[in-house]
Amino acid sequence: MHLLTFLIVGVIAGWLAGMLVSGGGFGLIGDLIVGVVGSFIGGFLQPHIPIHVGSAIVNEIVFAVVGAVILLLALRLLKRA
Helix, strand or coil, X not given: CCHHHHHHHHXXXXXXXXXXXXXXXXXXXXXXXXXXXXXHHHHHHHHHCCCCCCCHHHHHHHHHHHHHHHHHHHHHXXXXX
């Protein structure tokens, strides 16, 4: 995936993950960074989960959101501890 597309997908994923996961967020910039890192996680998970949703870009956004939600939940668990 092109770097600019990767960053845009990560930003969208971070924003959506921040909206989906309830509780105190990490702020706009923090959620966007989590989205970019979460898209790495989603990219790692994608070959192992045989689900395809819509077009290629929609599929990338879905997996990036899933990765960002996983990362946000893990970070919030660590923040509580």
